[in-house]
Amino acid sequence: MADLRQEALDYHALPTPGKISVELTTAAETSYDLSLAYSPGVAEPVRAIAENPDDVYKYTGKGNTVAVITNGTAILGLGNLGPMAAKPVMEGKALLFKRFADINSIDIEVKHKTVEDFIDTVANIADSFGGINLEDIKAPECFVIEKALIERCKVPVFHDDQHGTAIVTAAGMLNALDIQGKNIKHADIVCMGAGAAAIACMELLIKCGAQREKIYMLDTKGVIHTRRDDLNEYKRLFANNTDKRTLEDVIDGADVFVGVSGPNVLSAEHVKMMAPKPVIFACSNPDPEIKPELALSTRDDVIIATGRSDYPNQVNNVLCFPFIFRGALDVRARTINDQMKVACVNAIRELAKEPVPKEVLDASGVDSLVFGKEYIIPKPMDSRLCGRVAKAVAMAAVESGVAALEMPENYME
Numbered sequence: 417m418a419d420l421r422q423e424a425l426d427y428h429a430l431p432t433p434g435k436i437s438v439e440l441t442t443a444a445e446t447s448y449d450l451s452l453a454y455s456p457g458v459a460e461p462v463r464a465i466a467e468n469p470d471d472v473y474k475y476t477g478k479g480n481t482v483a484v485i486t487n488g489t490a491i492l493g494l495g496n497l498g499p500m501a502a503k504p505v506m507e508g509k510a511l512l513f514k515r516f517a518d519i520n521s522i523d524i525e526v527k528h529k530t531v532e533d534f535i536d537t538v539a540n541i542a543d544s545f546g547g548i549n550l551e552d553i554k555a556p557e558c559f560v561i562e563k564a565l566i567e568r569c570k571v572p573v574f575h576d577d578q579h580g581t582a583i584v585t586a587a588g589m590l591n592a593l594d595i596q597g598k599n600i601k602h603a604d605i606v607c608m609g610a611g612a613a614a615i616a617c618m619e620l621l622i623k624c625g626a627q628r629e630k631i632y633m634l635d636t637k638g639v640i641h642t643r644r645d646d647l648n649e650y651k652r653l654f655a656n657n658t659d660k661r662t663l664e665d666v667i668d669g670a671d672v673f674v675g676v677s678g679p680n681v682l683s684a685e686h687v688k689m690m691a692p693k694p695v696i697f698a699c700s701n702p703d704p705e706i707k708p709e710l711a712l713s714t715r716d717d718v719i720i721a722t723g724r725s726d727y728p729n730q731v732n733n734v735l736c737f738p739f740i741f742r743g744a745l746d747v748r749a750r751t752i753n754d755q756m757k758v759a760c761v762n763a764i765r766e767l768a769k770e771p772v773p774k775e776v777l778d779a780s781g782v783d784s785l786v787f788g789k790e791y792i793i794p795k796p797m798d799s800r801l802c803g804r805v806a807k808a809v810a811m812a813a814v815e816s817g818v819a820a821l822e823m824p825e826n827y828m829e
């Protein structure tokens with residue numbers, strides 16, 4: 417662990433500080449090049465855009481650029497550490513956008529006093545980008561912020577910790593339950609956490625067939641129930657009329673545990689109390705709700721996933737956000753709607769059932785990956801993800817009427 421710490425610090429410091437840079441896409445060597453790129457030539461696209469605003473997509477990088485924007489109030493599971501501490505994560509998201517979907521991305525860390533300040537700041541700069549990826553903004557403010565920005569911005573606004581996490585969780589969960597021979601309609605579900613990721617994950621699982629009354633959600637004060645008087649409007653939607661109060665009360669006989677809370681809250685004893693063939697998604701980053709080796713030491717019928725790259729079954733929004741934005745940008749969707757999210761879930765799910773190319777095995781350091789308990793969801797390095805997911809998303813955008821462009825010919829073929 418000490419080695420990982422130093423290696424991670426060195427990785428970020430060397431060879432130059434940070435993880436991303438800006439590169440030129442056009443010649444800028446000669447005086448003539450500069451007379452095109454800058455003065456006087458740059459005046460021509462200025463005039464064109466002033467006359468026809470859509471020309472900004474033709475003459476600038478807007479259409480292939482996503483801003484990753486945070487206020488640093490819920491940095492992974494590390495908490496509210498402020499905008500500057502969030503910068504490595506935001507640069508990381510920008511790296512992933514470029515690496516996996518060839519989307520240019522820039523991180524923006526916003527210092528603000530009120531939620532309205534934050535909304536105004538983002539709304540006022542949103543037109544510079546093809547889309548806005550909100551990241552690591554804590555609940556309940558994140559819900560107000562996303563709703564206001566969707567209303568005010570012409571480009572898609574997507575809170576990754578809500579919807580990216582929910583999409584990947586739903587894809588992994590439906591596959592895991594299939595492998596365990598269970599139907600989500602009958603599953604007793606425990607959700608640890610009641611914030612951005614938790615609320616969105618449970619809402620999407622309900623759209624996929626889970627029963628709201630069979631979900632028990634917990635926050636730092638325990639089970640969310642109807643007699644609590646400290647619930648915000650988002651938690652209240654998950655209040656059960658129940659006498660159960662603690663994790664021990666609700667984990668007894670549960671089929672599913674979804675952790676989007678904090679480290680080490682699920683014990684070996686809790687895992688033993690779950691129903692036969694349970695599914696545990698311990699998704700808190702960097703430290704999961706339970707370590708896979710501990711969960712697996714208690715019983716051999718469990719499927720376990722984490723948010724990390726160094727264990728099997730990585731349930732992490734990296735499997736969604738680069739590709740959902742790729743599809744949305746390519747048909748110039750003005751929003752990311754439920755049809756696009758469901759298309760994304762299905763495309764991710766289906767890919768896990770196909771044979772895995774050697775390059776993915778090599779990058780994962782394993783000899784074989786076959787759909788089953790240790791491979792419920794594709795690996796982020798699977799280069800087929802971009803084509804499959806982006807295409808499904810773009811088609812859903814076109815079919816649901818939110819795309820400004822037609823489906824490109826031979827898209828992603």
Ligand SMILES: NC(=O)C1=CN([C@@H]2O[C@H](COP(=O)(O)OP(=O)(O)OC[C@H]3O[C@@H](n4cnc5c(N)ncnc54)[C@H](OP(=O)(O)O)[C@@H]3O)[C@@H](O)[C@H]2O)C=CC1
Nearest residue numbers: 492493555610611612613635636676678700701723732733
């Ligand atoms: N794998 C993935 O792809 C993703 C994982 N996550 C992880 O999910 C977690 C939450 O993120 P996010 O929803 O954005 O943050 P929020 O701040 O919006 O929500 C955090 C929630 O977790 C609850 N919580 C925190 N600690 C505990 C605890 N010890 N026991 C019970 N509940 C607890 C909080 O309770 P209260 O309301 O009482 O404060 C709150 O409801 C983080 O660890 C993050 O890394 C998030 C997004 C993606």
Ligand SMILES: CC(=O)C(=O)O
Nearest residue numbers: 492493577701732733
């Ligand atoms: C993965 C991620 O977005 C998070 O843990 O916040």
Ligand SMILES: [Mg+2]
Nearest residue numbers: 492551552577
């Ligand atoms: Mg996040």
